[in-house]
Amino acid sequence: xxxxxxxxxxxxxxxxxxxxxxxxxxxxxxxxxxxxxxxxxxxxxxxxxxxxxxxxxxxxxxxxxxxxxxxxxxxxxxxxxxxxxxxxxxxxxxxxxxxxxxxxxxxxxxxxxxxxxxxxxxxxxxxxxxxxxxxxxxxxxxxxxxxxxxxxxxxxxxxxxxxxxxxxxxxxxxxxxxxxxxxxxxxxxxxxxxxxxxxxxxxxxxxxxxxxxxxxxxxxxxxxxxxxxxxxxxxxxxxxxxxxxxxxxxxxxxxxxxxxxxxxxxxxxxxxxxxxxxxxxxxxxxxxxxxxxxxxxxxxxxxxxxxxxxxxxxxxx
Amino acid sequence: xxxxxxxxxxxxxxxxxxxxxxxxxxxxxxxxxxxxxxxxxxxxxxxxxxxxxxxxxxxxxxxxxxxxxxxxxxxxxxxxxxxxxxxxxxxxxxxxxxxxxxxxxxxxxxxxxxxxxxxxxxxxxxxxxxxxxxxxxxxxxxxxxxxxxxxxxxxxxxxxxxxxxxxxxxxxxxxxxxxxxxxxxxxxxxxxxxxxxxxxxxxxxxxxxxxxxxxxxxxxxxxxxxxxxxxxxxxxxxxxxxxxxxxxxxxxxxxxxxxxxxxxxxxxxxxxxxxxxxxxxxxxxx
Numbered sequence: 167x168x169x170x171x172x173x174x175x176x177x178x179x180x181x182x183x184x185x186x187x188x189x190x191x192x193x194x195x196x197x198x199x200x201x202x203x204x205x206x207x208x209x210x211x212x213x214x215x216x217x218x219x220x221x222x223x224x225x226x227x228x229x230x231x232x233x234x235x236x237x238x239x240x241x242x243x244x245x246x247x248x249x250x251x252x253x254x255x256x257x258x259x260x261x262x263x264x265x266x267x268x269x270x271x272x273x274x275x276x277x278x279x280x281x282x283x284x285x286x287x288x289x290x291x292x293x294x295x296x297x298x299x300x301x302x303x304x305x306x307x308x309x310x311x312x313x314x315x316x317x318x319x320x321x322x323x324x325x326x327x328x329x330x331x332x333x334x335x336x337x338x339x340x341x342x343x344x345x346x347x348x349x350x351x352x353x354x355x356x357x358x359x360x361x362x363x364x365x366x367x368x369x370x371x372x373x374x375x376x377x378x379x380x381x382x383x384x385x386x387x388x389x390x391x392x393x394x395x396x397x398x399x400x401x402x403x404x405x406x407x408x409x410x411x412x413x414x415x416x417x418x419x420x421x422x423x424x425x426x427x428x429x430x431x432x433x434x435x436x437x438x439x440x441x442x443x444x445x446x447x448x449x450x451x452x453x454x455x456x457x458x459x460x461x462x463x464x465x466x467x468x469x470x471x472x473x474x475x476x477x478x479x480x481x482x483x
Numbered sequence: 484x485x486x487x488x489x490x491x492x493x494x495x496x497x498x499x500x501x502x503x504x505x506x507x508x509x510x511x512x513x514x515x516x517x518x519x520x521x522x523x524x525x526x527x528x529x530x531x532x533x534x535x536x537x538x539x540x541x542x543x544x545x546x547x548x549x550x551x552x553x554x555x556x557x558x559x560x561x562x563x564x565x566x567x568x569x570x571x572x573x574x575x576x577x578x579x580x581x582x583x584x585x586x587x588x589x590x591x592x593x594x595x596x597x598x599x600x601x602x603x604x605x606x607x608x609x610x611x612x613x614x615x616x617x618x619x620x621x622x623x624x625x626x627x628x629x630x631x632x633x634x635x636x637x638x639x640x641x642x643x644x645x646x647x648x649x650x651x652x653x654x655x656x657x658x659x660x661x662x663x664x665x666x667x668x669x670x671x672x673x674x675x676x677x678x679x680x681x682x683x684x685x686x687x688x689x690x691x692x693x694x695x696x697x698x699x700x701x702x703x704x705x706x707x708x709x710x711x712x713x714x715x716x717x718x719x720x721x722x723x724x725x726x727x728x729x730x731x732x733x734x735x736x737x738x739x740x741x742x743x744x745x746x747x748x749x750x751x752x753x754x755x756x757x758x759x760x761x762x763x764x765x766x767x768x769x
Contacts, residue, residue: 201580208577209594211653215610216597277502284499289492296500303511305706305752307713309724310741313521313734314514317532337506342710347503372495397600404714404721408729422605454606465600469593 223247223452246448250456253449254421260460263400263417266328271395273335274346275388281338282350283376287362297351304344308405316408330409331399341398346391353387354380386475393468397461418457425453522739529732541739552740555719556747562717563709563751565645570656570708571701577656578663579689596661598654607651608716648717655711659704666700667693695762702759709752720744 224242250256285297319330334340338347357380365375381388403419410416465472486494522541524534545552577595581588630639630646645652670693678688712718720740728737 198583198585201583201585205577205580205585205591208653209591211650212594212598215650215654219610277506280499281503284496284503288496288499289489290496290500291493293496293500296504299507300503303507304710305748306511306515307741307744307748309713309720310738310745311511311514311518312724313728313738313741314517315510316728317517317734318509318514320532334506334510336502337510338503339506339510343506372492372499376499401606402714403605404725408725419605422609450609454609457606458600461600462597465597469596472596 219451219455219458223250223448223455225448243448246452247455249449250425250452253425254418254453254456256418256456258414259416259418259421260456262415263419264460266331266406266417267396267399269328269332270335270340270399271392273332274338274340274343274395275392277336277338278343278346278391279350279381279384279388280376282347283354283372283380285347286351286354287372287375287380300338300344300347303339304342312405312408319409324409326410326412326415328415330405335395341395341402346395349391350384350387353384357383386471389468389471389475393464393472396464400461422453422457425450518738519742521735522742523735525735526732532734534735537735541736542743544736545740545743551723555723556743558719559744559747560751561641562712562715565641566652566655566712567705567708567755569645569652570659571705573653574656574659574663574704575694575697575701577660578667579693581660581664582667592661592664596657599657605716607654611648611651611716651717655708655715658711659708662700662704662707663697666697669700670696698759698763702756702763705755705759706752709748709755713748 221239223246224239224244226241226243226245229239285293285300315330316325319325322329324330324333331340335343338344361379362375365379370378400417401419403417403423406417407420407423410420521534523536523538525537525541527533527535581591581595630642634642674692674696675688678692683691714721724737724740727733727740
């Protein structure tokens with residue numbers, strides 16, 4: 167019914183468009199021109215820090231001192247990148263980051279889809295109240311509960327382990343867990359009731375309907391949630407800097423925070439103390455680049471499905 | 484014993500929610516209550532966490548003695564008041580433009596989403612310290628000098644502050660743009676047709692159809708932006724609480740500040756909801 171309506175209206179809309187385009191051809195062109203102009207400007211603003219990062223990480227110290235060298239570099243160098251790579255002990259930190267982001271996001275996809283199914287399809291007293299309570303958890307700032315969570319994790323001996331990120335994720339908590347429950351609930355609510363009924367007549371219980379009927383059909387939602395979850399865990403540094411003290415377990419963003427300190431340590435380790443080594447801006451930008459490299463590559467692969475998925479998940483309600 | 488189908492379904496529903504209930508109690512409700520308790524106490528012995536009850540002293544200290552807390556509080560309120568409307572206006576505008584029939588609009592969508600992937604606290608901090616937001620674009624045009632000559636310092640200072648951060652504010656509108664975009668696509672084209680038949684132009688249709696229909700979605704975008712600002716690098720309470728609790732070991736005081744922040748955020752969200760409710764009746768009237 168909805169589709170028919172859409173088709174019909176789409177056709178009429180095209181006709182109207184044709185008429186109006188015929189009437190105001192020049193005005194239309196001008197409008198489009200300005201739209202493109204604004205969009206390209208904004209796109210530049212969005213990409214500017216990224217471009218800056220790449221360019222600055224290729225500059226030598228002389229290039230920074232030279233006022234005529236801003237975008238065009240005479241002799242690009244990979245030295246900054248190498249320095250940042252070494253000081254951040256990239257391989258180990260990246261592995262830590264990947265472990266934590268991957269484990270938490272997988273845990274969140276599993277738990278939030280499970281819980282989201284319950285909120286979308288279950289019929290039981292108190293469901294709506296509990297759902298409102300779940301949304302309420304979103305607005306509790308991490309600053310408020312960090313003190314007692316720290317005490318809790320210390321009692322459980324979870325400090326300096328990755329449990330504080332993975333275990334809450336398994337229970338639908340963790341970073342913005344309620345948002346993911348919401349996304350899955352909205353998505354599952356869109357499925358026709360007949361789908362569930364048919365499976366029930368065939369003798370399937372709730373768990374089977376969830377795992378064998380609903381889950382295989384919810385690839386867009388899974389994609390959106392897993393990418394969000396991965397990226398947010400990857401970029402998280404506030405909670406991480408509190409629960410993890412062991413420097414060997416640090417993730418990339420943490421390493422970036424004290425890049426200065428690490429750089430001094432590594433560079434001065436052999437040479438003895440001659441004061442703080444002045445950190446090159448190029449090295450800092452190279453460090454930033456290394457932190458965002460993996461999520462960026464991931465996004466480059468996923469973007470094709472991602473933008474269309476986010477429109478289909480009903481993130482919007 | 485046999486149980487009826489409806490009873491079975493009820494139990495099944497609870498089964499699905501059970502993990503959430505457990506997680507909610509252990510990782511949210513309990514810490515939330517405990518931090519409220521701790522906020523009335525002071526840590527006496529670090530090992531084993533022995534606390535002593537001191538009443539409202541932590542809260543008095545936050546508001547009356549501490550020179551850092553109240554300014555941080557004001558900064559947070561000011562940021563919400565300035566950033567959230569800017570983010571919303573900007574994301575409506577961008578979503579509107581991308582929603583036009585254009586070649587290569589997919590590319591723009593991809594670009595607008597890049598910040599969501601790479602916005603990471605430390606990275607933003609580095610970029611900000613390097614002056615990526617300010618130096619190259621605004622300083623070259625000497626906009627700062629222009630504003631200071633023509634405006635009162637009371638207006639000029641926040642204005643400069645906004646300009647300094649404009650890239651980072653725009654960067655935070657990646658998700659809101661996508662939310663708005665999805666909202667645009669959910670509006671039935673039949674409404675626009677009807678309006679066109681009545682002779683409405685684009686401008687009128689935007690104000691009379693698009694914006695009112697978009698209100699529920701804007702509400703979501705606004706709440707999202709507020710939540711997003713908790714762990715923003717520019718949030719002054721983030722490091723202050725961390726410093727208080729984990730460097731100075733003042734657990735009680737940290738908890739008191741955390742709870743004050745929570746009450747503030749709760750108030751801001753209630754006000755936001757109330758503001759939106761005032762403009763929402765257009766959509767619900769039908």
